[in-house]
Amino acid sequence: MQVTQTSSQGLKHEFKVVLPAGDLAAKLAAQLSELQAKAQIKGFRPGKAPIGHLKKLYGKSMMGDVLQEAVNDANRKIVEDNQFRVAQEPKIDFPGGQEEVERALEAEGDFSYVVTFETLPKIEIGSFDGIALERPVAEVTAEDVDKALQSLADRAQEFEAKPEGAKAEKGDKLTIDFTGKLDGVTFEGGSGGDVDIVLGSGTFIPGFEEQLEGAAASEQRLVKTRFPDDYSAKHLAGREAEFDVTVKSVSAPKSLGLDEELAKKYGFESLDAMKTAVRGNLEADYHKISRDKLKRALLDALDSRYSFELPESLVEQEFRNIWNQHEIESQRNNLPVSEEGKTEEETRAEFRKIAERRVRLGLVLAEIGQNAGVQVEEKDLTDALIERARMFPGQEKAVWDYYRNNEQALAQLRAPIYEERVVDHISKLIKIADKPVSREELFKEDEE
Known part of the structure; x- marks a missing residue:
């Protein structure tokens, strides 16, 4: 195998790889020999079919497997030798065209290809000194509880x-x-x-x-x-x-008043028990909104703190995901894809900036988490999977099996949990001051 680096620009690294015909033929011969020992071909005794006959029957398809394995091994060796951290699967081109591929499949010539790796950038995390954030916190008042109870009463009206x-x-x-x-x-x-x-x-x-x-x-x-x-x-x-x-x-x-009868309608023993439950739910909601606002402020701080080259493939993939979702929502609401007062090109440019921010923050959080040894516990993943299954009544087992048997889907479920764990880790290292606010202030931005 001959490997020559032909280009290195930023995060992209290009190599030309030549796999000699002799090496490929030797690997094919070894596989044909293994096949001969167990092949049962009509007209021949078990294990006695001539190698030439087997090659005529299966040689081309087996050489395809040989080539795929050789390419995978070569790419893996390039990554290991150069200590690359690849962003995505490498891009492979065949400058020799289909004719060279066909000759290689017939074991009649060398096989060459060009492979391009896009690597992850090196990120110097440093310390988090200087990051000081405010966390808005609101107290659940008796009036809040009464309003929530009235809302429940209205639903049961x-x-x-x-x-x-x-x-x-x-x-x-x-x-x-x-x-x-x-x-x-x-x-x-x-x-x-x-x-x-x-x-x-x-x-x-x-x-x-x-x-x-x-x-x-x-x-x-x-x-x-x-x-x-x-x-x-x-x-x-x-x-x-x-x-x-x-x-x-x-x-x-x-x-229908806020009384014992209302509590019984919702399955509570008493109005006091219902009030306690409602207060607990409100406190959980307020806590989540406070945390979300703190996380948003933290991500803004990190976004302004780090600047580095981004892998184009990751940005393009994220942009396509965002844009496709935007197109679906626009069609559903019978709206143009361009946002109000903007052309489609301007809207695309704005969405690309969002994609760049997401990729940048994703890489930063991943680096921080890796350095800190952040892990997603199996229990957290199981809880998330149970919650996802509950969203599909009657199909819980099918949803459970789908995620448990699909590593990519399970990784998508794990990603937001991992992000939350990294945010928890960073929150312990920065200065956070609680800022008392009213319920209206706490909810204002989300309502807008």
Whole structure:
């Protein structure tokens, strides 16, 4: 085997490899000899088929395996000899074309190829001195608990039919059929049947629910309204619309207080027990948001702290993932792929910057984790797998088997856990000061 480095630019390293025909022929002969000992070919006694006959039958396909194994061995040796940390699988080109490949498969000539490795950059992590962050923390108040309880009460709200001819009021539930029109023409997604709507809930576009107040069962109404300028479906945003509405029934809410009866509806022994559980859930939610904000601030600090060349293949792969998801969401919402006020090229450039940031932070966190010996415990992975399986009721075993039998899928499940462990490690090494904030301040950025 002859290996010659032909190029080295940044993270990319190119080599020309020549595998001599004699070496390949010797490996093929060894495999044919092994095959001869166990081959049962019609017309020959077991183990007595001539090598030449076996080569005629299987030589080309076996040489394909020989070539693949030789290429893998050669690439592995290049990596080991140069102590490369490769970013992805190497890129292989065949300058000799198909003719040379065919000659090699027939064991009639040398086999040469060009292999390009893209390596991971060397990252000097250094210390984390100078990183000081604030962690926003909010206390769960009695008012927060009461609001959460009221929300649960609203979800459990029951309604009873109003007397015939009774008018609908705010808070009542109506069951309606409706057909929407733009300029007198019905539009896709603008019609519905047996749809429940609670007046005053803000479920429908502005002005829709208000125009149904005072309606009675079996009444028909023409509702005229306008889609908001920022409506998610851009082809409807800002447009005037009319809806032919038939009110099929009107129901009034039953009284339901924050009392023992509500607690029993949700399976609690008492209202106090329900309050304790609700407070615990709120505290867990607040803690998660505080942690997410701290993590975001930490990643911003790391992103501004490190600058190095990025493997193009990793950036391109990440960009394709982001862009493909963006295209799917744009199609689902009937939106253009270009963001508002930007061309598609500008949108692509912005998404590529996001991809670069993700790759850079991923490499930094991986280096930090490796240096610190961060590990993902089997229990953490099992818990994550159980949680993922629960997302598919009735298919838990299939999901479990899929991940357990698919290393790549399991690695995707392990990656975010590993990232969290590395963030935990860094958090112990930097200065963090808790900053008391209100619930509104804690949730503000996420709501925006």
